[in-house]
Amino acid sequence: MRHFAVVGSGPAGFYTAEALERAYGESARIDILDRYPVPYGLIRFGVAPDHQSLKAVAKRYDKVAESAGVDFIGNITIGRDVSVAELLDLYDAVILATGAPHDRKLGIPGEDLPGVVGSAEFVGWYNGHPDFADLDPPLGGPHAAVIGAGNVALDCARILSKTRHEFEGSDIVGHALEALDQSAIRTVTILGRRGPHQVAMTPKELGELGHLEAAVPLIEPADFPPQEADEALEPGLRKSVSLLRGFADLEATKAKQIVFDFFAKPVAIEGDGRAERIIVERTLLDDSGAARGTGETYAVPASLVVTAIGYSTSPIADVPFAGGKFVNEAGRIAERLYAVGWARRGPTGTIGTNRPDGYEVADQVAAAMVPGSDSDRAGAEGLKRLLAERGVMATDYDDWRKIEETETGQARPGSPREKFVRVEDWLRTLGR
Numbered sequence: 001m002r003h004f005a006v007v008g009s010g011p012a013g014f015y016t017a018e019a020l021e022r023a024y025g026e027s028a029r030i031d032i033l034d035r036y037p038v039p040y041g042l043i044r045f046g047v048a049p050d051h052q053s054l055k056a057v058a059k060r061y062d063k064v065a066e067s068a069g070v071d072f073i074g075n076i077t078i079g080r081d082v083s084v085a086e087l088l089d090l091y092d093a094v095i096l097a098t099g100a101p102h103d104r105k106l107g108i109p110g111e112d113l114p115g116v117v118g119s120a121e122f123v124g125w126y127n128g129h130p131d132f133a134d135l136d137p138p139l140g141g142p143h144a145a146v147i148g149a150g151n152v153a154l155d156c157a158r159i160l161s162k163t164r165h166e167f168e169g170s171d172i173v174g175h176a177l178e179a180l181d182q183s184a185i186r187t188v189t190i191l192g193r194r195g196p197h198q199v200a201m202t203p204k205e206l207g208e209l210g211h212l213e214a215a216v217p218l219i220e221p222a223d224f225p226p227q228e229a230d231e232a233l234e235p236g237l238r239k240s241v242s243l244l245r246g247f248a249d250l251e252a253t254k255a256k257q258i259v260f261d262f263f264a265k266p267v268a269i270e271g272d273g274r275a276e277r278i279i280v281e282r283t284l285l286d287d288s289g290a291a292r293g294t295g296e297t298y299a300v301p302a303s304l305v306v307t308a309i310g311y312s313t314s315p316i317a318d319v320p321f322a323g324g325k326f327v328n329e330a331g332r333i334a335e336r337l338y339a340v341g342w343a344r345r346g347p348t349g350t351i352g353t354n355r356p357d358g359y360e361v362a363d364q365v366a367a368a369m370v371p372g373s374d375s376d377r378a379g380a381e382g383l384k385r386l387l388a389e390r391g392v393m394a395t396d397y398d399d400w401r402k403i404e405e406t407e408t409g410q411a412r413p414g415s416p417r418e419k420f421v422r423v424e425d426w427l428r429t430l431g432r
């Protein structure tokens, strides 16, 4: 028997578990450990609630969780309850799939004022993340701004602009739906420090902005280079730019506006004890394509500022870390220690990008430990003993059913979720 620990239960963790399960079948036990009491990471807490088709991938992960050799154990924090070195003693391989849950910082004055929230916090708030249920973003003023020109910025702007009716069929949590329904926000400005040709927004997500019930996207035509320049763009980006050009023809005919402001670099956030405006510097692109400030500044009013400029991974004691992710070569950090997903590559790509990532690392593990070979490592039983000795209890998020209920409308009895245990319940199975 081989014993594998996958740390993190988002897409990267589940694709890796799936690949290991396929490679090893009954000759391995795979424990998926997560600091939260419920699995699926980004699928649950990151994907927008009105993108149900993307969330449907969780059904595939349910299937992995159903496998006899796979367990999900929630409420264990690696690096606090148990170290990576201890896991490596107990398991044949440890795969870190911890994602990139922290907001990158802008590094400008006023960033810590009340009213400025990172996208991980804001997205977590409307997705029922237990850490952000009390975020209470200020929605009482007429102006909000989202900083960044990627898909997360689009998600945040869209959620701020939708009507109650447009959330039907989504799994947005009740507290966010009620607050958004009462929102006074009428303008959401999306600030891109570079231009329309440099957006990281994809066509499907941009296209959605053109069909909102009560909001219209607007752009200054002067922000675009001559139309012929679009020919040189790769097809996906060309499509995005074509959608943006279409927005430049629209007028403020609806109650809310999503205003794209390009070549606009935030240099400070100001206000009397809370965010009231962003000071923005006009930019030009230099020869390398980077945004260079021109010295011309202006103010964009915003009592809610959401920064959506990318994420970083949490460091874990004794695991080499640089540039917001674990230091690795093709996923290998050290002997028997690997990283997958955003913890390996940084926060880029789609959910599907994590599949080849997980399979590649599982192949490396299988090459080093031929399926069918045995080890004398203690695996789950050893981890249970260690955690029981330490008295580790599921105290962090004890009302996990509530998380499920607020997000999905109802818990799903009979689903593989019944198999998902929290650490304290898991420890009761010691020796069985």
Ligand code: NAP
Binding pocket: 051, 105, 106, 147, 148, 149, 150, 151, 152, 153, 155, 192, 193, 194, 198, 199, 200, 205, 265, 266, 308, 309, 310, 311, 347, 348, 349, 350
């Ligand atoms: P992203 O795609 O990397 O975009 C980050 C944006 O922030 C870029 O426009 C970047 O501009 C800007 N930025 C970075 N630092 C900045 C600063 N200091 N000041 C101003 N702007 C700054 O990141 P993301 O939007 O967080 O998305 C992460 C990944 O998840 C992406 O691969 C995304 O496609 C994916 N995702 C997909 C979906 C979907 O498929 N529906 C939804 C959400 C997220 P520069 O280009 O100038 O650096």
